[in-house]
Amino acid sequence: MSLLNQINAPEDLKRLPQADLPKLAAEIRQLIIETCAKNGGHIAPSLGVVELTIALHKVFNSPEDKLIWDVGHQAYAHKIICGRRDSFHTLRTLDGISGFPKRCESEHDVWEVGHSSTSLSAATGYAVARDLAGKQNKVVAVIGDGSMTGGIAFEGLNHAGHLNRDLVVVLNDNEMSIAENVGAVSGFLSRTSSSEFIHKFKRETEQFMKHAKSDMGNGVIRFARKIENSFKGLFTPAMLFQAFGFEYIGPIDGHDLPLLQETMERVKKLDTAVLIHVITTKGKGYKPAEQNPSLFHGVGPFEIETGKVLKGKGGAASYTAIFGNTLARLAEEDERVVAITAAMPDGTGLTNFAKQYPGRFFDVGIAEQHGATFAAGLACEGKKPVFAVYSTFLQRAYDQVLHDVCIQNLPVVFALDRGGVVGNDGPTHHGVFDLSYLRHIPNMTLMAPKDENELQHMLKTAIMHSGPIALRYPRGNGYGVPLDQDLKPMEIGKAELLREGADGVLIALGSMVYPALDAAIALAAEGLNLAVVNARFVKPLDAELLLQLAKRFGKLVTLEENALQGGFGTAVLELLEEQGVQAQVLRIGFPDQYIEQGEQHELRAMHGLDKDGIAKSVRMFFKPA
Amino acid sequence: MSLLNQINAPEDLKRLPQADLPKLAAEIRQLIIETCAKNGGHIAPSLGVVELTIALHKVFNSPEDKLIWDVGHQAYAHKIICGRRDSFHTLRTLDGISGFPKRCESEHDVWEVGHSSTSLSAATGYAVARDLAGKQNKVVAVIGDGSMTGGIAFEGLNHAGHLNRDLVVVLNDNEMSIAENVGAVSGFLSRTSSSEFIHKFKRETEQFMKHAKSDMGNGVIRFARKIENSFKGLFTPAMLFQAFGFEYIGPIDGHDLPLLQETMERVKKLDTAVLIHVITTKGKGYKPAEQNPSLFHGVGPFEIETGKVLKGKGGAASYTAIFGNTLARLAEEDERVVAITAAMPDGTGLTNFAKQYPGRFFDVGIAEQHGATFAAGLACEGKKPVFAVYSTFLQRAYDQVLHDVCIQNLPVVFALDRGGVVGNDGPTHHGVFDLSYLRHIPNMTLMAPKDENELQHMLKTAIMHSGPIALRYPRGNGYGVPLDQDLKPMEIGKAELLREGADGVLIALGSMVYPALDAAIALAAEGLNLAVVNARFVKPLDAELLLQLAKRFGKLVTLEENALQGGFGTAVLELLEEQGVQAQVLRIGFPDQYIEQGEQHELRAMHGLDKDGIAKSVRMFFKPA
């Protein structure tokens, strides 16, 4: 008899006898595992917090009490408990349940998210608004240890501690973020209270007390320094968070339901800022995920019994893999090359690079701002830093790109993975703004390869370039085109005429080049003969070729997998205006709205960015008036 | 006999007898005071670090050793010592010495900056590059206590501590940033080793040791918690930075030259990450600045004897002041209104608001990311948060605007002060990108008032609006136009036809409206009769009016004080393309380069954005072919 079938809202959970909760947890896990095996998803983070989620909904009263999930990829149990059990099978699909909290899905989802480290700031806003309204509800932020390294988390912690409002922070510590944790913070999080601590403390204290009296004469300051030096290694998370103005409770076992509930009941009675340090196991309850939490952080469809990830459509290597391999090759030739990732060594294809060149590989943790500025510092000293980062996450470092890299005109390479729609992770993750947020920055060079072979040459080009340069490429597999062995820098700002035509021209960028070609071939069969250009560069444009084509045809179509506002097609409009060349232009790209989740091909088709959609728009545009 | 006259480079300083250094410091201060009295500048930060700068150049060997100044506004003494004594009188003027480090000025300026909190990341890059090259030079970052609250500083500290390279951080602690410090961090920085600390420590330790034995039976974890609780208030900066992986030295008196030199000599011998905590007095050596460091943080010309700031050209109130007054009025009518600043209560005009509504005013410190997301949290609960922030500093929160505010379509108001060129602070501070980095974000409404009266109505409009909305206005005085008492929301997306004309139309935004009108009047005298439109909205555009004008005239001129890439004129090009309307367009704005320093009027004139420049371009554009 299923318990989960009785749970349609948190009230139902509250009515369940305590003894039934472990069974409920198991059923929730089962649903998460089955759904992710089919749809893919952030299974390991979500499995890790099943008990924590049950305890939160048992003790607090959502939606009056506000539950704010950092990143939001761990909220599957929350979704299932909060009215989405029956729709959970649509997780991450077109028109289905989002993989992240979503306000339109449920009143229990009070904060939409996808990027890391925002929960403390959001919770502080919620807490202050509550106090201004004279309300009594609780505000709870759940944040992972990995997210704590993001600068905004620190900013939020600092302000929240200063305000000291009624606020609960649950630090969900699984001793890893997406990959292994980085930085000093993770170091002292792991230094939890232990017998080692006590023994050291006793020893130091006794030593210290012995000499205390004789040292007092040396003056207050020196004496104080002696104390500090004695206790140097004795710093604990409790001390850190207390110093920030939080009450600290923990660490406690995040899979011990009664302990979690008891602790939260206690915390609920307080009206100050409290941090509960909870230790959980990522992937808990599903062996393959427990054993390989990095792989199962966010995963595609897999076989439940074995945990074997099912391969996608075909054998062509991903852009990510080609990037990683090419960078390793280039690093062999050029010792100036160093690689940087912000907690995404696997996702950005740098795992092999890291093994081959451990001294030239830097995982800075979830810290994109630092990643960009650290790269700028390296470039000042003649290195060739390559910051491999998802398009959507470089948004965090917009100011660092503009202010630290580009004002100084430094040769930093931004390898923007997942440019364009990413698919099932939805609006928080689509990389459809990078052309717009990078193009207007002075000194920036911006390019996109039509396929994985061109990616190789563009990476070589980027490393040879003497200023800031970004190349963006899509998520997913390449076309399986042959890969040139010999890597050659391309001429900056030169486009490639791929196909001649008498009736007009399609100017396509990156992932739109092959679909544009396919559309041109289809339209040729209808008697419309279009030239096709692979633009390669968004900045600088191939002004000579584009102006010549504009004058020749008087009609241009631009194609890009980016927002239409401020992107590639816009650059073409600006060029024509600057040069005073009149031409009719049709820009094809994403409209001025956030793009929802779905398979990449579904989203492209919905927005007319596949062969048929392009053919349709282009046919209309070129049809005789 | 001047000592300073002998100092043309750090070598000269090294040759000077120790006994002469105080006199040199006094001469450097004199030059800084005299220059700032005339040119304005960041006098208080620079006066605070004169001894520190002398010590750094005495002990370290710039440029082999790298001195990296956080924010860079405190580097005046460094500039004077490093070959710029004779050109220092040109500080912050057109073609003069920059108010910030500048690589093209000197080999001793190794890191360009203007925004806060980047120095640790830059220094980490420098240190890693040095180690990869097998060099031995030192890398020193000088960072203020206020800058420590910025998220990227934390990210840098975390990574630097983790790497533990040979790296010196000088924490220049003057117990304030620009205004009073905010947040828990400043709390424990001020909690420096003191007799209070020692007495508390002794008391707690004795208490603790008394009960230690009997408590051991309660289990290791509880015992450890007891220790932590006993020592809760005993946390010191030393413990914090040690926990981050740094050696900690300090606090030491930052005006005691021998002590500074001795400490740095000692630190120079270490090859790990070291933080020197230095206490300085902001404005040191100039009484008015010591007494009012906030005013003298960055100041315009003043009278040396009295410290009285000299008034600018005229009596018209600044946009900043009108904004502040209007917001306070609106807050009286609407209790949902709350105001947020990131360490700029004076600069953004919120001082009075803070006094009148202390419970609804939030200074989050130098933490723009948190400021934006905190506002989003407030908006989720029905508040009307107004984040008043300089255009250039909101760049830091680009992702938070896009990901936290706009995806959720929350009614957060961004009051962007200093949109357009700011003048003497130069390229790091000009607000010439905001239209480009905000316009492509879905759900955003974006507007700019033509004068201070319209600013009032736009602020009312913003507060009534149900989604994200930004208004940007220039640095400096308004026009002294009459201010309507009655504030009315304006229709979103409606432009204003200011002047009719038969020969063409100028469509101007914000600060360009009056210059465009003036140009139109001048051109009318030549027989060219141009209509003038006050666009008001960048997003959404007044499509109806603009298309009608485009069809009527076939020729449009757009004017904006923003980068031409992706800005207002580009929005007009996009509109025409979307609607398939052919028209010849001339876009007037800033070119694709960083704009240098100079008076606002000089910069506008240089780039053809004043009346004469506009008239010239427009005349050419409309002249019969």
Ligand SMILES: [Mg+2]
């Ligand atoms: Mg984690």
Ligand SMILES: [Mg+2]
């Ligand atoms: Mg300070």
